[in-house]
Amino acid sequence: MNSNMDNQQHQEARQRAVALGRSQDPAALTELVQLLKMPSADIRRLAASAIGKLSGFGADGAKAVEALAPVALHDPHPQTRQYALKALKTYGAYAEAWLGKLDDLAARPNHKDYIPVAAAAAARTIREAVQHREQQKERVCLKCGKHVAYDEFERSMRLFQRIYCDKCFDETCVKRRNWETGVEDKKNIRTVDGTLVQSDGEKKDCRLAGACRDRLSL
Ligand SMILES: [Zn+2]
Structure with a gap:
């Protein structure tokens, strides 16, 4: 000082x-x-x-x-x-x-x-x-407006990048699976030796279908 x-x-x-x-x-x-x-x-x-x-x-x-x-x-x-x-x-x-x-x-x-x-x-x-x-944080499902718990929120964001409750998550999974199956049926390409293959785009979609299956045990 x-x-x-x-x-x-x-x-x-x-x-x-x-x-x-x-x-x-x-x-x-x-x-x-x-x-x-x-x-x-x-x-x-x-x-x-x-x-x-x-x-x-x-x-x-x-x-x-x-x-x-x-x-x-x-x-x-x-x-x-x-x-x-x-x-x-x-x-x-x-x-x-x-x-x-x-x-x-x-x-x-x-x-x-x-x-x-x-x-x-x-x-x-x-x-x-x-x-x-x-x-x-209070979060609600984008589809039904129901309260969404944190683990529901995390799972839904990981897969869909949207907030869904478990019920709407499952419904969306089933819809996606049905849509993908439909698409695959229509778009399978027959190669010259007669085997069926999928396009690259459909192979990428399988990642989502797989994650849904893990949850739904489909
Ligand atoms: Zn919902």
Whole structure:
């Protein structure tokens, strides 16, 4: 510190960051975002930690992540980055857009081992939160409008790239199978030696028919 005045301001800002983190008041985020920009690495570290503590009390996730992510990735002070990574983790799915950068950081060797470790832990938790959010989402069948559970949704998207409930999924499979069988009957080509072959296009369709068969035991 250059003078007693600076030292006093530094101590006040430090205490303020700690107090705001303990306040359980989501509105304290605004002031903490400002403290996160202070020239003192010590204050930035405490502000990052405090922002993490407010995540459970309804602090604005998008705003918190916007402030924390650049610190987590680029702060010149390694410990400040570590605290920002830990804080970022507490905001879960709000940090989804940063997953790629966190993966890069986790994979990159660092002279401070705890940085890649903290980045990997953050990425893991954020991924789990994103998956949980996807599982909780309300989805309806495009055909019948019925609620679609997550496993139904996943299977249907994999095969048809559309949201169908299991019943409509099965019906669509059967329809497809019948259509393919019909097409195959009409389009089989007799070769010169008398054997029947299918065109390439029909062979590709067999992939879909096979996946339907796995489910329907046809
Ligand atoms: Zn349906």
